[in-house]
Amino acid sequence: MRAHLARVDAVIVQAVIAGALSFSHLHDVAAAAGQDGWKAWAYPVSVDLLLVAAWRRMRQSQRAGQAAGGPRLWFLVALAASLGANVATAGLLDLDDVPAWLRVTVAGWPAVAFFGGTLLAHAPHIPESRTAAPVVTDAATAPEADSSARERLDRKLPSEHPVDPGPAPEPAPAPVTAPASVPAPAIALPPALVDRVRALADEHRSTTGRPADPDAVRARLGLPPSMTASVAAHL
Template identity: 75%
Template sequence: MSRIRIDAVLVQAVIAGALSFAHLHDLAEAAGQDGWKAWAYPVSVDLLLVAAWRRMRTTADNRAAWVWFIIALAASLGANVATAGLLDLDNVPAWLRILVAGWPALAFLGGTLLVHSPTAAPTETAPV
């Protein structure tokens, strides 16, 4: 088991994660999701990223994991860019409200497929 070592890279990663989390929340809130729902969006995006990353690292055939990783990364990156002042958060366009409203179903599908897709069967070894 490896130990977590506090260093500059870990601190940077925590800060970047917190900022990305906040941007996802802000975008969800601006798109009409309020209260706990706005906070659930960044959790669903980040957990899908983690599930896909784990699957990519533990499964030989990881094409599906790459697809879901790219989808979640696009959602995260999109929120970060959208909240950089390029989008009027007081007047979110309908297409973005639709994307935000549809995200839970997409994330549920991705997470379910990543968790319940078959992995490569372990190879049997002959008895010694």
């Protein structure tokens, strides 16, 4: 904690010293260019405020992922004014005999600073982009969450996202009913075979008391299965 405070104190002290020196150099140049009294003290305030405002707006644009060309331009303009005043007071310029171009530059600075500050102040506010934290759901409640989400989606679909039902299904074809089997026509039996069939039927009735089965009679006579109808016609 103490090491952190020591680093912060060192930065603050360094910033105060640098700001005071730059402030003094800007005041001296403005006074040498004919801006006396309170006006000479207003120049360094104007330059430093434009420098800080442009830097802040430039950082906001960069964090939001947008172009920062305008704030960067005004930051460079304010930096050039501050750096130029510091260099001019290093003995490279005779402050007792200031050239005309420097007088014109100092006299025109208020309009430039006012224009730059107005543009920076009226620029649209850019909120800093923040990454949404991922939502962690418990494994036990995941199916319930999924079902509720599906229910909400189903409720919204009819009004917000109508679903195309698609072509109507074709009616199922009616089942084909197989035609009923038509019994084969009875084959005419010779009279002798007819008498034999009736004799076997009478014998079976007298023995069992029940009518004879056509298949049984046919089997006793040794006739093929196709003759069952003919045998039954004579019983």
